[in-house]
Amino acid sequence: MFGHVYYGWWIVTACFFINLFVGSIVFFSFTAFFEPIHREFGWSYTQISLASSLRGLEMGILAPLVGVLVDRLGSRKLMLAGSIIIGVGLLTLSLTRSLAMFYAAFLLIAFGAGGCTSVVTMTVVANWFQKNIGLALGIMASGFGASGLLIPLIVSLIDDFGWRTALVILAFGMWVIGIPLSLVVRDRSESSMKEAGSYERNEWLEKGVEVSFGEAVKSKTFVYLNLAEMIRMIAVTAVVVHLMPYLTTLGFQRSTGGMAAAALPLISILGRFGFGWWGDRYDKRIVLAATFLIMAGGLLAFSMLREWGMLVLFLFLFSPGFGGSMVVRGAILREYFGKASFGKMIGIVLGSASIGGILGPTLAGYAFDRLGDYTLVWQVGAAASLAALALSLRMRPPHFKHHG
Numbered sequence: 001m002f003g004h005v006y007y008g009w010w011i012v013t014a015c016f017f018i019n020l021f022v023g024s025i026v027f028f029s030f031t032a033f034f035e036p037i038h039r040e041f042g043w044s045y046t047q048i049s050l051a052s053s054l055r056g057l058e059m060g061i062l063a064p065l066v067g068v069l070v071d072r073l074g075s076r077k078l079m080l081a082g083s084i085i086i087g088v089g090l091l092t093l094s095l096t097r098s099l100a101m102f103y104a105a106f107l108l109i110a111f112g113a114g115g116c117t118s119v120v121t122m123t124v125v126a127n128w129f130q131k132n133i134g135l136a137l138g139i140m141a142s143g144f145g146a147s148g149l150l151i152p153l154i155v156s157l158i159d160d161f162g163w164r165t166a167l168v169i170l171a172f173g174m175w176v177i178g179i180p181l182s183l184v185v186r187d188r189s190e191s192s193m194k195e196a197g198s199y200e201r202n203e204w205l206e207k208g209v210e211v212s213f214g215e216a217v218k219s220k221t222f223v224y225l226n227l228a229e230m231i232r233m234i235a236v237t238a239v240v241v242h243l244m245p246y247l248t249t250l251g252f253q254r255s256t257g258g259m260a261a262a263a264l265p266l267i268s269i270l271g272r273f274g275f276g277w278w279g280d281r282y283d284k285r286i287v288l289a290a291t292f293l294i295m296a297g298g299l300l301a302f303s304m305l306r307e308w309g310m311l312v313l314f315l316f317l318f319s320p321g322f323g324g325s326m327v328v329r330g331a332i333l334r335e336y337f338g339k340a341s342f343g344k345m346i347g348i349v350l351g352s353a354s355i356g357g358i359l360g361p362t363l364a365g366y367a368f369d370r371l372g373d374y375t376l377v378w379q380v381g382a383a384a385s386l387a388a389l390a391l392s393l394r395m396r397p398p399h400f401k402h403h404g
Contacts, residue, residue: 007186008128012140014184015121018079019143021177022086024150025170026113028265031244032155032258036163043099045245049365051106052241066119067347074187075124082115083178090171094164116178118350122330123343124185134284134331138276141327145319148266155258213341217348221336221395226352228388229329232292233356234363235299235381236322240264241361246374250305263315268323275324279331288328289392295321296385303378321385336397 030052037048070078089108096102114120121140129136157166216222243264244257252260271291279287298318301310333345364377 008125008136011128011185012125012136014181015125015140016143016146018083018116018178018181019121019140020146021150021174022113022117023144023147023265024154025090025174026086026109026117027144028147028240028261029151029154031241031261032151032158033163034241034245035248035254036158037102040163041099045242045365045368046362047099047365049241049361051102052237052361064344064347064351066114067123067344067350069343070120070123070347071341071343075120076182076185076187078120079116079182079185080179082112082117082120083174083182085109085112085115086178087171087174088112090167090174094167094171096164116182119343119347122346124187126330126334126339126342126346127187132280133334134276134278134280134327135273137330138272138274138327141276141323141330142269142272144326145265145267145269145272145323148262148264148268151262151265152258155254155261213344216337216341216345221332221397222345224391224395225329225332226349228288228292228391229349229353230356231384231388231391232295232322232325233353234360234384235295235356237357237360238364238377238381239299239302239318242364242368242374242377245368246305247311249368249374260311260315264319265323267315267319271320271322271324272327274320276327276331279328284328284332284335285392285395288325288332288395289389291321291325291328292385292389292392293321294318295325296382296389299378299382299385303375303382332395 034048037043038045066078086109089105089110089112092108093102093105096105122137125136125140126133154166154170157169161169243261244254247257247260248254275287275291294317298314298316298321301314301317305311305314329349330346333349334342337345360381364374367377368374
């Protein structure tokens with residue numbers, strides 16, 4: 001059925017499209033729902049932003065749990081369940097009548113997203129690849145970037161049919177797309193390795209590097225990686241959630257905000273592919289540091305935004321930076337610590353990231369409610385990105401790693 005193509009690439013493709021759809025409806029499109037919900041209910045920016053933070057629990061409390069489950073149950077079952085639960089969560093969100101129900105729906109969506117993104121997709125790809133891990137993760141993660149293609153469609157659905165109907169359409173879309181794709185995924189087994197008959201399989205057998213879970217979590221490199229990821233998510237989630245409201249305060253039209261929200265993930269594909277490829281060939285910690293450098297530059301441009309030119313500069317610096325750092329993060333984890341406990345380790349990393357994911361949107365909303373301006377938020381984000389750069393440069397392969 002699949003000819004002589006290594007099956008791992010089919011799994012990468014399936015994960016790409018699941019990430020595309022989930023990334024658009026769960027992560028990048030929330031900024032388009034922000035103002036319609038604010039107008040209908042009159043809730044503060046802080047209250048609405050907190051819902052985004054609850055959605056981020058997929059990377060928080062749930063991520064370490066998902067990491068354990070994916071190592072035990074496999075990716076396929078979790079992705080199938082996650083796709084179903086996201087649809088239910090979106091339908092619940094469409095029926096929102098109170099702030100409590102609003103938050104409950106986002107919690108449900110967080111449970112679903114935890115089962116079919118991030119920990120699960122990164123783990124299954126890491127289980128199938130060794131030599132081309134950066135490229136494979138880059139392609140898979142580019143699905144999140146490509147999700148920008150759907151943002152204008154989602155904005156149109158909201159403007160033409162209302163935000164509630166748009167959510168119902170997206171819920172059914174999640175089932176139609178997510179359920180079949182999750183069935184393509186296979187968890188790596190001895191039999192699949194024998195069937196693969198490819199260079200990837202030989203590379204895997206010959207150069208497997210494994211570090212125990214206990215050793216990994218005690219290493220300084222793992223601590224630095226967690227701290228850097230937490231800082232990264234402060235900046236990323238603040239930008240993703242508040243992009244359209246920020247542009248509105250500056251006098252940009254909603255259509256412009258929608259295009260910028262779409263461009264943000266789309267341009268990040270340059271970083272996901274580019275830095276993933278670069279990380280396969282050069283020192284990954286240097287590559288990771290480079291992603292934080294251009295993120296900082298992008299945020300400084302964002303803080304000075306008054307015209308189109310600065311908006312374009314922001315998009316072409318910040319987007320590849322946050323996209324590339326996501327890929328290199330996983331590649332470092334795989335190279336330095338092996339695959340045996342990858343699910344649990346990436347779960348912990350994403351759990352640390354959730355602290356930043358909760359702080360980012362909520363503090364940005366609080367700052368705007370208090371100051372009536374976002375400038376300080378973006379300047380603090382730039383400084384935080386430089387701190388993450390410094391942490392990246394301090395990472396080293398653990399001394400107990402044996403190179404093959």
